[in-house]
Amino acid sequence: MKRLIAIDGSTTKTGVAIFNINKHKLQTLKVLCPDNIEKPLTKKTKDSLTKKQITDKQKEIHRKNTDYRISEMIKQLNKIFDKYKPEVIIMEDTYGSKDMYAYKKLCQLQGLVLSYCLINNITFILKMPQSWRKDLGFEIIKDGQQNTREEYKSMSINHIKDKYGIDVSDDEADAICIGESYFVREGADYESEEY
Numbered sequence: 001m002k003r004l005i006a007i008d009g010s011t012t013k014t015g016v017a018i019f020n021i022n023k024h025k026l027q028t029l030k031v032l033c034p035d036n037i038e039k040p041l042t043k044k045t046k047d048s049l050t051k052k053q054i055t056d057k058q059k060e061i062h063r064k065n066t067d068y069r070i071s072e073m074i075k076q077l078n079k080i081f082d083k084y085k086p087e088v089i090i091m092e093d094t095y096g097s098k099d100m101y102a103y104k105k106l107c108q109l110q111g112l113v114l115s116y117c118l119i120n121n122i123t124f125i126l127k128m129p130q131s132w133r134k135d136l137g138f139e140i141i142k143d144g145q146q147n148t149r150e151e152y153k154s155m156s157i158n159h160i161k162d163k164y165g166i167d168v169s170d171d172e173a174d175a176i177c178i179g180e181s182y183f184v185r186e187g188a189d190y191e192s193e194e195y
Contacts, residue, residue, distance in 0.1 A: 003027070003084050006179030007077070007091040008171055009109050011066050011102045014073050015171030017179045018084050024183045026164065029172050030080065034072035036065040063101060070105045074112050081116055089117055090182050092174065093126040125182065132181035 002021035007014060018028040038061040046054055081089075091113055094106040110126070117124035129152070130140060138155050140146065147155070156173035160166060168176070 003086045004088040005086040008174035013171045015175030017175040032073045032076045034069045037068045038064045088123040090125040093128045135181035135184040
């Protein structure tokens, strides 16, 4: 059986959808959500620090937690890849955000997936969010304004509820939608997005 793995990468929770390519059928869903290793500052600790010290300490905690979660997600993804042995992995492409540290970590996650694909001769496809949403017919502009992130997440959840009759998180919904976009364009020219 040929399999496709679709990934909605995130620094907190990564959605993974596994499809049977031959049947165009969703097979399995997973959300990778490692716990944080560092706890937030307590009120007592905050009371003993200056505002700058609090900001610096919170940044340090955020980075340690992000580093840990990304490394755990990479380990979990490798186990999924080894178990399901996909022919194709399709992943949402990264894009710049306000949090450049998170952006950098998502690029690392993407790079490690790409590396796995190159080593194992697996087709790797990156899809920008607007591209896979357009493939599925999602409304990109509403009343002259681009939809918000929350509106897009809601569209994905509702699409999956309508199509599959299942309740899923936004991470699962986006992973399924990214995978579905492959089937919409199956046989199409992926040269610009394939590695």
